Amino acid sequence: MAKTIFATPDDAEQAFYEALTQGDLDAMMAVWSEDDDVVCVQPGGSRFTGLAAIREAWRQLFASGMKIRVRTSHPVKTQAMLIAVHCVLEHVSIEGEDTMAPPMIATNVYSRGAQGWQMILHHTSPAPDTDGLLLQETPRIVH
Template sequence: MNKPIFPTPEDAEQAFYDAFGRSDLEALMAVWSEDDETVCVHPGGSRFTGLAAIRESWKQLFATGMKFRIQLSHPVKTHSMLMAVHCVLQHITVEDDDNIAPPLITTNVFVRGAHGWQLLTHHTSPAPDTNGLLLQDTPHVVH
């Protein structure tokens, strides 16, 4: 199977979250850059560096059997010719669980190479208790 080509960072991000929601490890890993310095940080978890460690971390998460619904909101995006940074609020619910978890703060870093855009870094952290400050309007222009 050929690795998919993502023409925009948004296409790569959509493919990542679609695969996450389906617990599709192969599709999720197809979004990642093959760079040796790939990094993934799960909420409250360790830092995983390199594709083998990242793959294993997602494999363990998907092995729990939980099915996730993920929605993104309040994006702040910065793009250049070869790199894009998306900082979003990530809202995750687990199927068959009515609990509404607070949003997570996520930063996705994408790099552009010969084969389109790929994910270099995915870092998700629990949001601090900010009494609603996270949900304020986001700037339209990032300086």
């Protein structure tokens, strides 16, 4: 099977959140760089380094059967020739639950190489001050 090539960091990010929502491990791992220095920090504070550890963390989450829905908002994006950093708010809901959790803050870092844009870091943590975050100016692209 040919590796998916993402032409832009936005394409890679869209694929990441689609894979998360669908619970699709192969699609999730297609977004990640095969570099040994990739890092994923999940909301509970666990840090996974390296592709094998990241794959296993996502496998466990998807195997739980929990159906996660994520909508992003308030993006702040910085991009150079070979690296892009996206900071977004993640609005997460769990299928079957009536309550919506407070937003999470996510930083996604992508690098551009021969295989297009790929994720090298995903870090999500709880937002400490939801009201202050939502009052800040909305979508920005910083170059």
